[in-house]
Amino acid sequence: MSKILVTGGAGFIGSNFVRMLLLGSDHEIVNLDALTYAGNLENLADVQDNSRYTFVRGDIADAAGMQQVFAQHRPELVVHFAAESHVDRSVLDATAFVRTNVIGTQVLLDQSRAHGVQRFVHVSTDEVYGSLGAWGYFTEDTPIQPNSPYSSSKAGSDLMVRAAVHTHGMDCVITRCSNNYGPYQFPEKLIPLMIANALEDKQLPVYGDGKNVRDWIHVADHCEGIKVAMERGAAGEVYNFGGDAERENLFVVKEILRLVGKGEDLIRYVTDRPGHDRRYAMDSSKARATLGWTPRHTFESGLRATVDWYLQNKAWWERVRSGAYQAYYEQQYGGR
Numbered sequence: 001m002s003k004i005l006v007t008g009g010a011g012f013i014g015s016n017f018v019r020m021l022l023l024g025s026d027h028e029i030v031n032l033d034a035l036t037y038a039g040n041l042e043n044l045a046d047v048q049d050n051s052r053y054t055f056v057r058g059d060i061a062d063a064a065g066m067q068q069v070f071a072q073h074r075p076e077l078v079v080h081f082a083a084e085s086h087v088d089r090s091v092l093d094a095t096a097f098v099r100t101n102v103i104g105t106q107v108l109l110d111q112s113r114a115h116g117v118q119r120f121v122h123v124s125t126d127e128v129y130g131s132l133g134a135w136g137y138f139t140e141d142t143p144i145q146p147n148s149p150y151s152s153s154k155a156g157s158d159l160m161v162r163a164a165v166h167t168h169g170m171d172c173v174i175t176r177c178s179n180n181y182g183p184y185q186f187p188e189k190l191i192p193l194m195i196a197n198a199l200e201d202k203q204l205p206v207y208g209d210g211k212n213v214r215d216w217i218h219v220a221d222h223c224e225g226i227k228v229a230m231e232r233g234a235a236g237e238v239y240n241f242g243g244d245a246e247r248e249n250l251f252v253v254k255e256i257l258r259l260v261g262k263g264e265d266l267i268r269y270v271t272d273r274p275g276h277d278r279r280y281a282m283d284s285s286k287a288r289a290t291l292g293w294t295p296r297h298t299f300e301s302g303l304r305a306t307v308d309w310y311l312q313n314k315a316w317w318e319r320v321r322s323g324a325y326q327a328y329y330e331q332q333y334g335g336r
């Protein structure tokens with residue numbers, strides 16, 4: 001049993017990870033989260049009374065605040081999810097991305113080193129590798145060539161983690177994963193946005209020709225990958241995780257419409273995302289061979305279960321889509 005500081009545990013993947021560890025291990029969890037627009041304690045309402053769970057509100061870019069958190073809680077392990085995570089928001093304004101993703105990660109690395117943290121797991125993304133053409137896969141040796149402000153800030157954080165390993169001898173592991181979907185995903189991302197819009201008979205905004213490809217992985221498979229990388233990964237190594245489920249965006253959108261029983265007339269082609277990466281596809285053979293990891297969900301069964309979750313949790317996403325979300329939606333889609 002270890003004491004684990006999880007950053008960003010009130011977000012989509014972080015909350016799934018915290019729940020998995022509380023229900024499936026004996027680790028003690030300190031969830032550190034600033035509760036930005038994407039952080040929602042409702043995501044963990046079912047486990048918040050667990051005696052092994054503590055929530056701390058804090059901003060990872062606040063060095064003095066983090067010094068206090070580390071001194072008070074003395075974590076043995078850090079699993080770092082906290083980030084600004086949405087590409088479109090980074091196109092509108094990159095400031096928070098640099099602050100949280102780059103500076104925040106460096107603050108956590110400094111505090112981890114100062115307080116003798118045994119291992120730092122940095123949760124990163126396939127987007128740091130850039131964009132693929134029609135064939136090929138990202139491996140851990142693919143050069144880092146990020147294209148968006150979001151992915152560039154994540155690449156910056158990956159490089160600071162690399163520097164902590166090589167300069168300071170820290171024990172860090174970097175995980176890079178493809179596109180996640182599943183319960184509690186904020187409805188600004190493709191799959192939950194399309195499900196929620198379809199259920200409300202709103203238009204489904206497809207960027208460009210809809211033929212960009214993403215490699216979809218169920219969030220539970222990603223969380224399992226992070227867990228085994230934390231437990232069994234080698235210090236200083238990078239591990240790719242993908243779902244072996246490459247799909248064109250238009251295929252995903254049509255599949256969602258079919259699952260919710262709505263017509264394709266809801267699809268609206270809108271101006272493409274600037275700098276839109278064409279295709280992502282992950283080679284996860286290193287994680288499979290060295291960590292014994294394998295994804296358990298197929299895209300078809302995972303998407304069906306996700307649509308069911310959004311059907312059963314309408315109150316959750318209706319609340320999330322009220323207030324500030326409306327202003328973002330108008331700014332992002334209003335003029336397209």
Ligand code: NAD
Nearest residue numbers: 008010011012013034035036038039059060082083085180
């Ligand atoms: P999310 O946006 O749903 O959650 C991010 C969380 O971080 C929120 O709870 C937010 O409140 C918190 N946060 C933001 N800024 C903070 C700050 N300054 N201090 C403390 N907390 C702060 O994101 P997600 O989709 O769950 O992604 C989690 C991590 O996984 C990110 O690092 C992201 O880059 C990475 N990742 C995501 C995907 C994906 O498909 N969603 C794929 C690969 C990697």
Ligand code: DAU
Nearest residue numbers: 085086087125126127178179188189190205206207212249
């Ligand atoms: O690949 C991992 C990354 O996946 C993570 O690092 C990011 O945090 C996560 O947001 C996600 O990035 P994407 O940009 O790939 O995800 P998003 O859901 O925003 O978009 C998926 C695809 O769908 C992409 O090709 C853009 C397209 N899209 C998206 C939205 C929101 C649309 O066509 N219309 C939309 O309205």
